[in-house]
Amino acid sequence: MSSRLSGPFGGSHSSLAVSIPRPPLPDNSGCRTSIYRKIEYCRTAQGVRAIDFPIDQIIAEKHNGQTVTDNLRLSCYWCNSFKGSDLSSADWATNRQIVPLFNPRQHIWHDHFKLDGLSIQPLTITGRVTSFLLRFNAPERIEERELLISLNAYPCA
Ligand SMILES: [Zn+2]
DSSP: OOSSOBOTTSSBHHHHHHHSOOOOOSSTTOSSSGGGGSOTTTOOOGGGOSSOOOEEESSOGGGTOOSSGGGEEEOOHHHHHHHTTOOEEEEGGGTTEEEEOOOTTTOOHHHHEEEETTEEEEOSHHHHHHHHHTTTTOHHHHHHHHHHHHTTOOSOO
């Protein structure tokens, strides 16, 4: 197992840190304190990384999302890259029903997902479309999760 993982677009995490733009912070509270320390999509913690994770706008500006604290969450590179500006996805198990993604401001992680060994398993249709779109169980992410668990650094609370 390698300790250096490639990012979702083939680059290293450090190259993605340069390429992903960050929205301006709404005030001096900063996104590196309190509520922003928890990565709420895949439960990977910022604390074990040498570089800062990007800030996700839960509702992107193109959907009239605002750059305000209530709409910002710390996100790992994988989740941030795969989610992009998406708010929903088609569920293949229900005839491609359009389902809103997991919203860390509205939903409780354990209501929609469970950690099963190295895999994040969906418990609901919301969990299923989110897990699919954000590729929670892609081989690279499973490998990373295995490493983080071995370092006692996963899952974050
Ligand atoms: Zn993530």
